[in-house]
Amino acid sequence: MDPLCPLPPPSSSRFTTPLIVVGLSATTMFGAIKLRLAWKNAQKSHIHEKETRRRLEEERSMLQRSLEERKAELKKREKERSTLQRSLEEREAELEKRKQAELWDKREIEALRNTVTLAERKVEEVKGLNSGLKNRTNSLETQNRQLGAELKQVKVEHQQAVQLLDVRTAELKGAQAFLTKTDQFSGADIIKLVEELNGEIMQAAASMAENLVVEAKKVNGHEEGSESGEIKEAYGRTEEIVGFRMAELLKASEHHEDPILIQIAFQANMAAYTHWIVSSWCFESPEDEHMLSEIYARVREAEEQAISGRWRQLTRTHLQRMLSQEPDMATDMAHGFASIALTAGVKGSYDSIFERIMTNFGERIGVVMKTAQRLNKTVGEGVTSCDLEAFYIAPNVLYSADTMADALGPTTTSDRGETILCTTDLGLVRAEKVSGSIGDWHESVLLKPKVVLQSGLSSLTGEPEEPI
Template sequence: MLPIANLNLKDLYQSTFEFFTSLSPSFSFSAFSAENTVSDLSFPLTPTDPTPRPRNLSASADEESPSLRDRLDAAERTDSHNSSFCNPSVGASVAASTLYSMRRENDAIKNELSKTQAEVARWEERYKTLEKTLKETRDLLKVRDKEIQVLKERERHSPEHHFRSTHFDRRRSCDPAHQRSDSSQSRQIRLSADWSEIHDDTLSQANGNHRRNGSDPYPDNMSTVSEEERAQSRSLETFLNKIDLWSGAQVIQAVQDLNSEILQFAASATELCTFSKQRPNSAKVTQASSEVATRLGAALSRLLATRDHSQDPMLVQLALQGCISYCISRALSSFCIGYQSKANITLTQIYTHMFHSEPQPTSSRWRALTHKHIHELHPELNEYAINEMTETIFRWSLDIFLISGSTNPQPNPASRENFRACFGAQVKRISKAACRLAQVTREEIMSANFEVIAADSGQLFDGQEMIDAFEDYGSSDGVVLCTTELGLRCSTRKATSDAPASEESIDRRILLRPKVVLESVVEVIDPR
């Protein structure tokens, strides 16, 4: 037996395993699991004949090895399939995870799409604004080109031009510098330089003749003419300049920003205040009612004093907007905000007369220079105007709260000071914006006259000149109760001659219609 055992020592583990496998056809793979290795398997060995048979075990193992590997691979595939089939929770969790990730990707794509749409809308608005500005710039260039042509025609037909051309043709043919520019301003400068050269030539000739014929006053006359030409050139440059530092679109935007500031203050102040049905009958209330009626009309003053605002103070907010709009429009109608009243009246009359009798650039330049030098003579005038307007807005607003039955702020000084401290910065911002708008319309715009307008209380509604703030809730017919948003009007003198202009020769356009509230608003706010 020993020699036989020695023959089977080669490949002991593999041959023995295959030996028992070949002798045990009842070997089962039912206990085989994907989690166990081959070394952990337990299988019964039931040989049919326990007596060993002398045979070539190596050859038998080589023949049975492929069959065994195929069985093991088939068992692994079957076990993997059964485990996934018998455990549906694993497949469900995988599907849920996939669905969750797809939803997250979908939400991210939606957010990115909304951001892209908002960006596209913003760029479209910017494109429209730039296109509008470009159109206005082109129109302005066309107007200036026409003015240059008119100045050229005037200069060409003037007798002075004919006289100068006879002296300067030879000099201009030799000097190429005279052929670079055809603008009226450069031509005036060249004429002054040519007069200076002629003066020098004539002066040298006169000095040569002086030794023979004595003194000659002609050089002094030529010097006087040269100085007059220079002064005339500077005067034309000053009073015929129509360059605007602000465009019409920018002025409209400034008025709209001012209206937004007024609306924010009125809404914030009304929301902070509380109102009561009972109103004290005192001398202060009577005086405040009279002053509010003077500013905003008797109808609005009566509505504020008689109606209950404890539930819906919308009427109080509209009255606040109306009183601030009236305050600013009255201040901007003066020649210089904060200046002396009598002097303002006189300067306004002078400018009105000049606007109807002089060319548009002349009257605009006079107003700009006058307004500028008033502020240079009184450097503190701008700060004084801002503080005065701020104080007026507070005083008028507190009068409205008083007659409306407000319990906060109360008529006592402490409550009013708290109200001023709460809204002081906001009201001062409104005053600064109004004063800045006044400076722009008076000093930085030469081509037209811009006016901030508001509709008067008691005026009949006109859809071409104003907008009904509640037009969506009913017909826009009736009488104006107050103005809640300011408008803008542009006036230009079309006549080019120095003769006085009539109303037909003045072009008036409303660039921004004021927004008003009609007396029928009571039916909209409180329908009974």
């Protein structure tokens, strides 16, 4: 029974029952149809609602995915923006370090900063901003390449400047070395070495004089007719070494009891020869020595002391290195001893006397020569702030107590104008050019040379002073 149909009232007639039944059936059928239609409509509505919900769900999912994609894109853009921001800061730091950016660079950087600030406020414009930043990055890369090329050029120029600086530094060091006034030895060192040389000369001369056998002469001096050509030649060489007066004393005096004159002559021979050694440039021929001395005299006159001293130092150093062999100076000196001995009356031929001297005293003479060569190197190469020269007085020069010392004791004969016989001990003179002048020198005697006077020799031998 259709619940929608109302029940008849209980007071209805029985005749009305069939009608009621018919009506009820029709009503029921209509209600069923209506219910079916309502059910179908409800089903359609449910299906439509379900389809609508499904579509809405799909749209929601799509929107969710789209939102996530947007978020991922925004995160990616934010990361790119951070990367670009760091890159920008690095470029700015690099440009700031190099200090080569100009005014338009500053405006571009400021514009880029504004662009970055705007990008932070409007994330939705990241794509456009990214494109702008890429363009700016390309521009900065171009600038970076340009700066790299400029840096490379600057490095090349810097390397060239460094090389030039090295060259100039080397030249300056060379100039400083050339102009240095620092001496390797002091004046006191040189004086000590000269005194050492004089001591060796005196000891060698005394030893040779004492060991030579000199016989008594038959007459005072050699008879003119008895002199051989060898003796005359020896006398001539002796006169060149010790002077005429000393040669005559050697020839005329007796030496077999006291060979003091021979010793003095030997000292004079060594003093003269070692003076030449100390002053020599290269121990070569007199012509070469004279030429070098003339050149040095011109250099000394024209240049400052530091330059002339350095020139002397370098010239002596390299000239003596060029010597093909060590000069045999001991042999040359021994020839002088042989001439003096033969003049003094030592028996034997010149060659035999020479051989005896070389055999017995060659080593000692060599020691004197080595000391003289060491003094040559010391004054020639070890001192540049001034000129230190061995001081030797030639025979027959007027005696002066200011620059000479009497080898045989104090003398009072200088007022009489006495001339010296010979020099036995070398002295030392210091000369320094007056700065800025031409040919003006400060000169001083650091060590007086010792000389022999006729008066001193007479007091030593006990013989009266006789002019020769």
